[in-house]
Amino acid sequence: MTTTEGSQVLPSAVADGLVVTWRNLKRIPRIPELAVFAVLQSIMFVLLFAFVFGGAIRLPGGGSYREYLMPGIFAQTLAFAAVTTAIGMTEDMNRGIIDRFRSLPMARSAVLSGRTTSDVVYNAGILFVLMLSGLAVGWRVHTGLGGFLAALALLLLFAHAMSWVGVYVGLVVPTVEVAQQVGFIVIFPLTFLSNAFVPIGTMPGWLQPFAEWNPISALVSACRELFGNPNPFVTDSLPGRHPVLVTLVWTIGLLVVFAPLAIRRYREASTR
Secondary structure: HHHHHHHHHHHHHHHHHHHHHHHHHHHHOOHHHHHHHHHHHHHHHHHHHHHHHHHOOOOOOOOOOOHHHHHHHHHHHHHHHHHHHHEEEEEEEOOOOOHHHOOOOOHHHHHHHHHHHHHHHHHHHHHHHHHHHHHHHOOOOOOHHHHHHHHHHHHHHHHHHHHHHHEEEEHHHHOHHHHHHHHHHHHEEEEOOOOOOHHHHOOOOOHHHHHHOOHHHHHHHHHHHOOOOOOOOOOHHHHHHOOOHHHHHHHHHHHHHHHHHHHHHHHHHHHO
């Protein structure tokens, strides 16, 4: 490949990826139930935890439980978004849409980059609705615009990493039903065995180290720090003292592991 040819490959791949991104996003107005039920589920979690469990949970050192809760809801929603990605990828594989893409003069990378990019945009919309719901129940940002934007960037970066996890799962499992079950079996305990909803200090001693080093706990704690919300997670451990750093390490680690795995799996499927 000459230098001129190589310089044309990247812009072409980016353009193709944007086309696939737009194709995936166009499904939202065509199937509005997907977004509507995702939004309603997220709002339901906010209301249930804020008004049903909030009165029974006391934070070490005091503070508003609703402000403590919302970063946990944000992280949980973005983690479960990997299930949506896996389901979408499996559905495209089973319907033969991926085979159709392969027959077109387009970059193979566009299918995966388009999927992950569109899911990040979709999750950003869900996150926006969640933040409005949080404001309605009493959540506030106390660190100004800079802290808010830093937390938002961290959340979307984590969402991007989780979308690659979802892509890999979607390429490995045979059916949509299996993709859904695998996602919930892995992500459900990961989100609840964290500091998303209750302080880690209330958990059994043998469980606390796992909860401290849980990537969800690191993300939640980082967001609480950047938003200025109550954060009793802080301990002498590395995740407690430097949650933003630990979150970045986890996020980069997920990308480094699952993006190549997903690409390799997609190439293997392409040669069948």
